[in-house]
Amino acid sequence: MIPLTLRVNGRERRVLVEPRQSLLRVLRDELGLTGAKEGCHRGECGSCTVLMDGVPLYACMTLAPEAEGREITTVEGLLDGEALGPVQDAFAEHDAFQCGFCTSGQIVAVEGLLRANPQPSLEEIRTGVSGNLCRCGAYPNIFRAAGRAAELRAGRGGDS
Amino acid sequence: MLPNFAYVRARTVEEALEHLGGEDTRVHAGGTDLLGCLRDRVFAADKVVSLRDVEGLTGIRRAADGGLVLGGLTTLAEVSRSSEVRGLYPGLAQAASAVASPQLRNQGTLAGNLCQRPRCWYFRGEFHCAKKGGAQCYAVGGQNRYHAVLGGGPCYIVHPSDTAPMLLALDAAVRIVGRAGERAIKLAEFFVLPEVELARENVLAPGEIVTEILLPPAPGLYSSYRKVRERGAWDFALASVALALRSIGGRVTQASVVLGGVAPAPWRAEAVERAIVGTTVDEKTARDAAAAAVEGAEPLEWNAYKLPLIRGIVEESLRRFHDYQPS
Amino acid sequence: MKAADYYLDGPAPETPEPRQRQDRWGETRVVGRPLPRVDAYERVSGSAVYPSDVQLPGMLHAAILRSPHPHARVKRVETSRAEAMPGVRAVITHQTPGADIAWYTDREGATVGHLFEAHCRFEGEAVAAVAAESPYQARDALEAIEVEYEVLPFTSDYETALEPRAPAVRDGGNRASEPGVYERGDLAAGFNAAEVVVEETFRTPCELHTPLEPHGCVARWDGNRLTVWESTQGVYPVQSRVAQVLGLPLANVRVIGHYVGGGFGSKLRPGKYTVIAALLARQTGRPVRLFLSREETLLCAGNRPANRMRLKVGAKRDGTLTAIEFHGLGSGGAYSGSGTGILDWQVRDLYRCDNVRCTTENVYIHAGAQRPMRAPGHPQCSWALEQVMDELADRLELDPVELRLRNLASVSQGRGGIPYTSNGFRECLEEGARTFGWLAARSRARSEDDLARGVGMAGGLWIAGAGGPPSTAIVKYFADGSVNLNLGASDIGTGTKTVMAMVVAEELGVPLDRIQIEHADTATTQFATASGGSKTVPTDAPAVRAAALDCHNQLLDMAAEELAVAPSELKLDGDHVVAVGDPEKRVALREVSDFRRRQVVVGIGYRGPNPEGKATCPFAAQFCEVEVNRRTGEVRVLRFLGAHDSGRVMNRATYDNQVYGGIVMGIGLGLTERRVLDTGQTGKMCNLSWHDYKIPTALDVPADVTSLPIETEDVECNTVGAKGLGEPVTIPTAAAIANAVYNATGIRVWEAPLNATRLAELLAEREA
């Protein structure tokens, strides 16, 4: 076991882990942050997507010790207090999910996309979420929600 | 789930090399392939050496000769975004952005992409196949839709990397550092076929690290990468073709054509190169050259479709080149 | 006891009483609008607790050891090394007392397989299970269990399973049942009368459900009471099976399934994992979490069987169908005899034809058992039937839409000619074609360069979708005008909770944010069947409506006393009750003294029976445009339109979303998905990951998808007028794509999936 200090959603968290533990298992099992989901634990679905230093990655393909010293943001970290962030708002507004299990990952992927590219084209949006499977098939609404999220972010100063 | 291992994060190449003595000590770059291999028990690890914090392994810079030096730990996303790569070697940007998914491109590195292990489902699955020391290559008499049609035997994997064919076409070299010292070798010498080395896909010795990828100067260079896959993202190539051509007045003076997804190593299609050098690659030349691309191919039961596929993308890529040429 | 013992089979009680009106809705104020989901906040904030998110103090993590062989006998299991490993709290096998549980039964009720089976008949058969302090330790322990297998010969190709050389899966051989035969009219006469005959053999692959949330549960005991948080489409079926297997009273088994990350039919019932988690929890005295790995879900959490279908259709020159002959073959795996369940239904019922013969054959193979998957049988049949219709149209030089319009059925022929409560198939075809711009798109010249465009369409119907009793709902109307709605159904992502709240809002005028919902919990909510079969809305919405009306009527009764006006003269107006003819006579609900004293009014609603002698089916037509690369066979879907008659639209937003989702799943069946077994060598599954089992990504789906509701008025099917939607939306999709590819290239692909791995060769052959 090794001790780690992780910065998650702006807070320092200390944990004792085995090196083989993925960031995803640590977030979920040790820190109780269950927003990021485990759909495959193989880098093949995207439901575990988190931001590391603002960039979307799969928490399941990241060894927990690799996350040390990085700024980790999960879907919970996109809330402003209890209020939804702009991407979350847009997903609710456009019904961009069905079962909702892929949704945290989709939202974080869109957040990452918009941080890098605040006004993406439709093709850029489709590519931006191409690492997030949705078996319920809500994709057309996800595309719309991402477009709407870009508008909302711009309206809010774009720094969520 | 992964077996347990020790984890160290090296600060310098030297420190990393020190840790990399043991047989089951593994380099961790982005980890996107390493973790999959460990999870699927393709190989074991008692120690994982992370290169994350090693100074000087990332970034893209101009070389003295006008070419580019890409740090081995540069992520695929950085490669595909880099204005220098896009300007000088657009084919490499295309190849890097054709890999996997955005998240994996944000994490996976260029050196890792070259060193990743093949995706054959027998190799990755619970099959004691020849490549893992077993008696047979299950692909020969099995489900071989995604296997090699060129250069196969005794194992029929295809090399999985998207950047490898492009880098080979660009005549890139890799800088390799080991305890014994440092060397730079051309990619043409880096990859090996199973008939030479059954258990590995390249000449990297245990404990060696790829630190840099070196691209020769690009003046007058046309490059492109075209990949066919079954679905739009997150899919390895059914077949791909990398072109690197130089031309004068529309006439090809130098050609490098490399196929991906069809052979156990990136596959140089020399017959295509011969067919187009000295021509303006008109329609007929493109078609004849494309036909030459599959010369000597030996499809297995389920992968004969790769032949027309290769012909199709070679012809299409050559015609793109032709149309692009300012006449 | 069988699950069926818990179902009502007589007429169901119905409220309100006959005196209380349940008029069909005219203009609705709430129902039908595209309202956001009542649980949207939970789902987008990350705060929704899915069963796989449940964490309990002291919880252990479990994992199952599975047979790596499709057919083997377990000769010895040695667990002592595993038991001694750090963190391991329990290891169980078939030898563990209490774990020797019968699991699979045949149709006569005889046991044919156990929870832990020593005779493994598919790769993935459970052999042992472990509970440990961490999920990693549990997996480590699995690797330390030593099992000696006697590997046996296997059968994994369903098409050759009946050959004499094929190793037998079950004692009686590989034929799972007598061939099913359906017949009407005179087939020979029908083909004699035909002027054109099309005959082809079709194949569809074995498709896997792969919901995003893996299958599994968390189990906890309190004395002899068991609570299970299960990722399920129906908490009651889980309760009944678990209680039966463990010999517990139903009341002692509480199953909770507030959220579920998709199921598509694979979570209609509990799995072995549910019972194994309960056993491990009992043995360790700790709560146990047992969720399958993704690989396990691919191996043994159900599938849509692969099918081979032979279809022969005869028609007159004017397009009138004269005869249809269908033969289907399939395998439900080692433990399900249903490889062709309701496979032939659309042949029997979709188009008018007097002479029909369908035969179906079911075989066993050494592979995981099928589970119903979104519209079982139907997309496969559609792949065959709708391609044949397209081919027929081609040969007759008729427009494909026109050919279908010429063969509309006015009654349900497969049910002996009874009428439908409503039938919007004609409108689906006509309005779908108009909105899509079908004629213009078809006449557009095919481009001559590398990229060829084409359009295609297909029709369909879903056998069920009427729903039916039993269903019970309770509406509690509180003194401040807020409401608690209580029903047992799961919301599998279709928007059940939202739609039901809208029904309450419609009847009681309560705003949605004043309605709280209790659902999917066997201890606290009412009996409901599993959410599947496209029947949740038509089953449960009428019960909810009845419960709301019951409340409504009780409120009026109370106010009637207060105002001294007959209840029939009163109506609810927001939080007031007013006399219909005299608006002066009104009273605020909170002033009604009886209500103030009681504080709450409880309305109960039951689902009434379906009309007798009638059939209720959703109908569909889908249209699409594709682009095919003529050199490589790459297919890109450019746009899609789904015209669906599912009766009333309850919520336009969740309705459209279902249409998109069905089309996306159909694109997977048509273009990329197939389970691959290593048939000739080991019988093991090759593509045991989500990377190799390819479901559509955002780049495989067009952004341009149109949902066109064909809102036929159905006053008979039930009291809300809605028919099922979730399944019909995926039925015609794959066939529509195949027809579009034909339109673009002139090449028919009879075997799905259809992509470059098939088309490249076919295109090249034609060139040559």
Ligand SMILES: Cc1cc2nc3c(=O)[nH]c(=O)nc-3n(C[C@H](O)[C@H](O)[C@H](O)COP(=O)(O)OP(=O)(O)OC[C@H]3O[C@@H](n4cnc5c(N)ncnc54)[C@H](O)[C@@H]3O)c2cc1C
């Ligand atoms: C679902 C999925 C889909 C994928 N799809 C594609 C695809 O379409 N195309 C494609 O090309 N790839 C694909 N990949 C493969 C691969 O993960 C990425 O391409 C990535 O570039 C690998 O880089 P990495 O840094 O993560 O490698 P790592 O996982 O860190 O390393 C890969 C291997 O190389 C060794 N290694 C890494 N760096 C070095 C070094 N500097 N020197 C010596 N040895 C080293 C490691 O020990 C390991 O064995 C996919 C992977 C996944 C999981």
Ligand code: FES
């Ligand atoms: S759980 Fe990480 S990609 Fe699926």
Ligand code: FES
């Ligand atoms: S909403 Fe269910 S998987 Fe995307």
